[in-house]
Amino acid sequence: MSLLTPAVDRPSRTRRAVPRVELRSLDTLWFQVAGTVCNLACSHCFISCSPTNRTHEFLSLETVKQHLDEATRLGVKEYYFTGGEPFLHPDMEAILEATLEVGPATVLTNGLLLDPQRCARLAAMAERSEYSFDLRLSMDGYDAATNDPIRGTGTFERIMEGARNAHAAGVNPVLTVTEVHSENSTPAGRDRFFDLLRELGIEHPRLKILPVFQLGAQAERRGAYESWQRLAAGDVDDGSWEHLQCSSCRMVTDQGVWVCPILVNEPEGRMGETLADTLDSFPLGHPACWTCHVHGVSCKT
């Protein structure tokens, strides 16, 4: 009888083969539209976005259109825009307009630039399109005392203002919350976020919970991954990686096409220049891949 406890006495995984995930179908295309430039510098940001972080730069309207052309030929189903803060991009609305002509679009925003005029324009754009338009609004605590230490002083009120403006214009944002505070994802925590939205008059509160990745600023805050947090061959039956978003997504940045939104600050996450270069399988060798597998994460809504 073995006296090993698998959870504690793990054999070293470093020498075991790295499993590969096949691209099952390219359903979701992400754009790192604002690069890593943000008007906030959240202490848990897995890619350390800030006003001066230009690891990835803004994507031009022209570059987005080229990738949309290629994506429609490949049968992409949905488009997501993130950064950084997408609404810092001067052409963001033109980019959305072009996208909504070919498919549904979602923007991940911190909400600080959602003034009433912009929200009205976004609502009108959504109305004109045959496809759905969604806003994902990031928040990390249900009050200033829990949110602001993560996202910055005064941000709680400004996020609420953004949500209020979106709702007033007729756009129902999906509040996107990380598990930076563990109670955020408990039933009681979820109820508090629902209550916040209901207080704004939002009758159908929408919520998306995401785990944190021990990368970037979050790694500085709480430490990086441990050596055992790696996927190895045999963790899942071969070919059963369908629950991972990388089996159905790619991410476009100004530096090329990456495997997913999480690994854009890891050179090994880069897969090529065009989507056609990236239709191959990808090795799940990064510790963040372990988080996606264990938590069943999907960055999409």
Next chain:
Amino acid sequence: MSHRVPEDAARRSRRHLDAQAIDKLTAHRGKATWGEKLVPLDEFRDAALQYGRSLDEAERKGAVSRYLSTASDGIEVEGPYQRIAVFGGIYNNSYGLEAVLEDAQRRGAEAVYCLGDFGGFGPNPEKIWPLLEQGEIGCIQGNYEQSLSSGAVDCNCGYADPRDNHFAAISYRYTAKNASEAFKRWMGGHPLRRRVRVGEKELLLVHGSPRRINEFLFASQTPTAYLEVLLDQEGADAVLCTHTGLQWHRRLPSGRDVVNVGVIGRPANDGQTHVWYSMLHAGSEGDLQVELLPLPYDHESLAADMRREDLPEEFVQTILTGWWTTCLEILPARERAASRF
């Protein structure tokens, strides 16, 4: 003698915080974040360029054509028919099933097809079995049939939100408990797809999508370009699907059709108590004619049966009002905005 006024502690600490914040906001000047390290921008960009492929034009064409190619499913094509009726999502609603069979016969359907999801939501799962057998309905498996016949722990509906999964689990447990093993085995005996000829057109019948049994094809979330790719890959003139509970039809620029045929198990979240199914018939010029048909049925008897079976009152209210009260979070923004709850 110095005239400097001593700073108070709070002011000193505020200035200290500001300096920290400024450091944080400017830390990345000229630098890239490589994981948790800060490195010169060029070092990151040069390293990134070492990864990934840069194919030439011919190789890219080859990669795309390999990606888009699919092996033929080799299924025998049924028909040809001039007129068929197609529905999905019975959800244990025997009253809806009786109504659709009668309506389809009255409208002259030569064949009737069901695209799966026999169970869930409604009462007394066993009641629909003889109707399906006697009506000689051409069935395919939905995720429900696949799950029930294989003894899976959940319906594999594909929901992501805990609120949706809560009610989906109640439905599945009820159906799994109240359907006989013989019925479950029968469910698992149906194919996952069928091909049917209507006039000159070849129709591919699936549950969710040709790619996945539980893929949701909502109108506002399904790009036309995506559907053209699907039809190219499948070599079909039309795709018929269900799974979402919301019916729609789109004629593509290529002239081909995609029809979400609707469900007969619960209303379409529009405040109307009727349900929906589809009639497809050959047009006089070789084209495919598509009709989405509202179908009234005895919804009050269904609601009464559901209460007798102690099914959640939320489900009963959906049947009585025509508005969904559960499984709403999966809806795209457009369809969600049109919901009452």
